[in-house]
Amino acid sequence: MDTDHAPARGDRPAPHPQQTAPNAPAAPEDLLPADVAEQFGTAGSQTAYLNTATYGLPPLEAHEAVVRAERDRATGRLDLDAMDAAVSGSRAAFARLLGLTPDRVAVGSQASQLVGLVAAALPDGAEVVAAEGDFTSLLFPLLAQEQRGVHVRLVPLPELAASVRPSTDLVAVSAVQSSDGAVAALDEIAAAAAANGARTLVDATQAAGWLPLAADRVDLLVCGGYKWLLAPRGTCFLAGTAEALAELPPLGAGWYAGAEIWDSVYGGPLRLASDARRLDLAPVWPAWAGQAPALEFLAEVGVEAIHRHDLALAARFRSGLGLPAGDSAIVSLPLPPGSAERLARAGVVAAERAGRMRFSFHLSTTPDDVDRAVEAIASVDGAGDALGAATADR
Numbered sequence: 001m002d003t004d005h006a007p008a009r010g011d012r013p014a015p016h017p018q019q020t021a022p023n024a025p026a027a028p029e030d031l032l033p034a035d036v037a038e039q040f041g042t043a044g045s046q047t048a049y050l051n052t053a054t055y056g057l058p059p060l061e062a063h064e065a066v067v068r069a070e071r072d073r074a075t076g077r078l079d080l081d082a083m084d085a086a087v088s089g090s091r092a093a094f095a096r097l098l099g100l101t102p103d104r105v106a107v108g109s110q111a112s113q114l115v116g117l118v119a120a121a122l123p124d125g126a127e128v129v130a131a132e133g134d135f136t137s138l139l140f141p142l143l144a145q146e147q148r149g150v151h152v153r154l155v156p157l158p159e160l161a162a163s164v165r166p167s168t169d170l171v172a173v174s175a176v177q178s179s180d181g182a183v184a185a186l187d188e189i190a191a192a193a194a195a196n197g198a199r200t201l202v203d204a205t206q207a208a209g210w211l212p213l214a215a216d217r218v219d220l221l222v223c224g225g226y227k228w229l230l231a232p233r234g235t236c237f238l239a240g241t242a243e244a245l246a247e248l249p250p251l252g253a254g255w256y257a258g259a260e261i262w263d264s265v266y267g268g269p270l271r272l273a274s275d276a277r278r279l280d281l282a283p284v285w286p287a288w289a290g291q292a293p294a295l296e297f298l299a300e301v302g303v304e305a306i307h308r309h310d311l312a313l314a315a316r317f318r319s320g321l322g323l324p325a326g327d328s329a330i331v332s333l334p335l336p337p338g339s340a341e342r343l344a345r346a347g348v349v350a351a352e353r354a355g356r357m358r359f360s361f362h363l364s365t366t367p368d369d370v371d372r373a374v375e376a377i378a379s380v381d382g383a384g385d386a387l388g389a390a391t392a393d394r
């Protein structure tokens, strides 16, 4: 959990306890100061960007850093020391976000690749329990091991903790589901895993950056940076306990995983770093150039303040549509066919996922964006009936 540094932009006493109670409506005073949203390219535009769950918008400074790195590359002046500093700065900032030390964080470029290391370390015949419908970058690397006798049991998310048995080796779950924003009961899941001698693997790609997370509760955690951490595609983190990390095979290790990076570029013997860096993949340079300032920006605002802001906007959206409050920055609605086009025409950017429309609320989102989306949805034929039926089903 991010408690180390004093936030500047969102700096004020928390009006609520740190974990907002599920279904408690968030108050308008929970919103961040307007100058936060002004740091994004959508400021003052007619676009209501409600799609961070697909990809996050960069704060202007982070965008500039990426453009600068590309301009430097185009002119043969890319500063590789600065790229290394962007990776190590990002590693340290991500560690702080989770309340860990940087030696427990490895870097890569994709969630599936880092999950693949965890999957490869499972013994033949291991049992994995995971949530059905979870994102495939978490599930596929595990399912791909079934050919050597690993058994993956897929169960409904709410039943995950109760499904852990003494025979279970690993419980794998997204902290927040990509498809509908459901927030996993991580405390319960971690407790069930510990009670049964199983490890936990949490995918925080849809959570870190808005949901306060204490990584000390989990054994391993994977997190892509291109959504709520506001990086370009191409940054990913793997964090964990020293014991769990030490068991992972350095399958993708190359020069960047060496004990001394620039002394590890040629020849044997194998000389990998002794900490989590032994699992590092060589960096996608421009992506890390953008990740470092984006993480600084997030730390400056503070994850607690972002949590309140994102939930306040989600609450405004839900209440505007006559829906009960929720506990996620992602809201998924069963809107009629044609809604995506209607929303796009109104300048509302959202995503069609799992046969529904998915809306996500983050730092660049303003109350006006939310109101524009509510109005656009209200103008879709049949939307009221579809939402009414969904509410009645709950």
Ligand SMILES: Cc1ncc(COP(=O)(O)O)c(C=O)c1O
Pocket: 053, 054, 109, 110, 111, 112, 113, 135, 137, 138, 174, 176, 177, 178, 203, 205, 206, 224, 236
């Ligand atoms: C939960 C989750 N994990 C991972 C990813 C991305 O995975 P990858 O980095 O393998 O593309 C996504 C993208 O939507 C996601 O929602």
